[in-house]
Every structure is written in C-alpha cells, then in structure tokens.
C-alpha cells in the first residue's frame with residue numbers, strides 16, 4: 179500500500195506530497211501505475227471511481243503535480259509561465275459537482291466533485307489550487323522543517339507557527355532526536 183498522507187490541507191498539496199523524500203537525491207514516486215491514480219483519488223475522498231487511465235494520464239498527473247510543486251516552492255521571483263499555463267489550462271474546463279445522499283446531521287444531501295475521469299480530477303484540483311492561492315497566497319505553503327521529510331502543507335495557524343507536517347510524524351521524530359542529543363529517552367506521543 180502506498181501509505182499516502184493527507185496533511186496538506188488541500189487536495190492539490192496532498193497530490194504534491196505523493197512524491198516523497200523530495201529532499202533526497204532519489205525521491206520516491208508513489209503514483210507508480212495508472213491504477214494508483216484511482217486509489218489516490220478514492221483515498222482523497224473523490225471516489226469511488228474507476229478512472230480510465232493509462233500511461234499517458236499517469237504522466238499528465240505527474241506533470242501537473244510538478245507544476246504545482248514549482249508554483250508553491252519556487253525560489254523567490256516570478257513563477258514560470260509554463261507552470262502557470264499548465265494549471266490554467268486544466269482550470270479552463272468547468273468542474274462539475276454531483277449530489278450525494280448524506281446523514282441527516284449533514285442536511286441529508288451534500289455535493290462532491292464529479293471527477294469521473296483523470297482530466298476532470300485535474301480540473302477540480304486546478305480550481306481548488308487557484309482558490310487556495312487566492313485565499314492564502316503561496317507564502318503560507320510551507321515545507322516540513324524536518325530535513326528528511328519534504329512534505330508540504332498550508333499553515334493557516336495564527337502567527338504561522340506550524341513547523342511539522344504532523345506532530346505524530348516529524349514532530350515526534352524531532353523530539354526523539356533532541357532527546358537523543360541530550361542523552362535522555364524521549365516520551366513518544368501517540
């Protein structure tokens with residue numbers, strides 16, 4: 179199983195995080211087959227769907243993902259047009275929405291994005307990403323501070339003090355390292 183993490187705060191950033199260990203010389207690809215796009219979208223809550231996806235679509239999703247990554251983590255200065263154009267191109271289609279039955283406490287009916295195809299999935303993600311940039315800007319997208327992580331997330335906390343992708347993951351790893359340096363055992367948080 180791919181062990182995907184959904185800590186980005188936005189599905190588009192969670193997609194960026196499907197490429198792991200970006201800090202290393204050999205990052206790890208978790209979208210390894212066309213079928214993994216379907217599994218990721220399902221795990222993200224867009225399913226259930228069985229996308230008609232082949233190698234071309236897989237490549238398309240990866241290119242889209244790397245454009246997102248470049249836009250949020252690009253060095254200071256204007257973003258590259260090629261990345262902006264790619265996201266805009268996907269945003270030009272209108273993402274549909276579907277109604278879905280829901281428990282009474284949620285009002286009985288909710289909407290979910292209609293992402294029955296890879297191209298619709300990218301359209302939905304492009305619109306979500308554009309909304310995120312409008313709401314937070316890319317300045318609030320951070321990379322986890324742990325040197326062996328590289329996951330990205332939106333820091334919407336007051337004062338922007340969030341340092342880790344999650345406390346359970348890198349927060350604890352950092353704590354263990356700090357204690358190891360002091361020669362004391364650390365209390366691991368669950």
Ligand SMILES: [Zn+2]
Nearest residue numbers: 322327343348
């Ligand atoms: Zn982390």
